[in-house]
Amino acid sequence: MSQKESALTPVPDEVGHHYDRLAVIAATKPGDNLHVGYWDSPDSEVPAEEATDRLTDVMAEKLKIGADSHVLDVGCGIGGPGVRIARLTGAQLTGISVSQEQVKLANSLAESAGLADRVVFQQANAMELPFPAQSFDAVIALESILHMPDRGQVLAQICRVLRPGGRLVLTDWFERAPIPAAKQPTVDRFHSSFMSTMVQAEDYPPMLRRAGLWFEEILDISEQTLRKSFLWFSAHMNQAWFSARMNQAQPDFETTFGDKAADRFDTADMADIPEFGYLMVVAKRPEE
Secondary structure, three states, rough: OOOOOOOOOOHHHHHHHHHHHHHHHHHHOOOOOOOOOOOOOOOOOOOHHHHHHHHHHHHHHHHOOOOEEEEEOOOOOOOOOHHHHHHHHEEEEEEOOOOOHHHHHHHHHHHHOOOOOOEEEEEEOOOHHOOOOOOOOEEOOOHHHHOOOHHHHHHHHHHHHHEEEEEEEEEEEEEEOOOOOOOOHHHHHHHHHOOOOOOOOOHHHHHHHHHHOEEEEEEEEEHHHHHHHHHHHHHHHOHHHHHHHHHHHHHHHHHHOOOHHHHHHOHHHHHOOOOOEEEEEEEOOOOO
């Protein structure tokens, strides 16, 4: 498998520690969706907050779930997408994160939304899912597998906990074309800052087969997502309130973002690297 990894392979405990800190710094309100947005056309003027909801909705539609479904949200963040899916579909949802702070904020969001009876979040590692076989009707992994040290192991775990006929929808970074040498340092710094790696699109069909899943669909949605999202992230992180919270964070936060604003990676640097892409993958566990 030609997985395009950065020099830093994510370690679950380190990713959890990173997002413990980021969870309480980056959100402006409960349930903030700190992931890319989806704009239906390049000239769309839909606000980023609506575009992030739109991405959740597009993924949920592909899950084909209803009120009798139990969904696993792998890498649930602070709960926004999971709560939205449960509210819109009536499904029961269990979310997991390696970040204790994210889980705390996500459960608070579910409670405030009046959904705590069927939406619950817990700390867990996707590399070793703590659930019995065939526990879920569907799995969503929104921008989480890109933090995993072994995508294949996560996919095998997902297959194990899916019921026959259950569906998986995920998003991931991928290399649309070879990264030019002049742009590679920027991409490497992005991966290091966000504790992620990338793949090539052709990696997914064999990875899914080895995990026991059937490949259904792969979509390059880079044009609908990345440029506007990177510019939005940059504006978000350069606001005064964000910088103030960063400066009050633990001293070791500079290991990823830098201890001064001038040292931090600016996601706007990624906005004009069209070789860096964003894909959506749909798969299912075959019927028995």
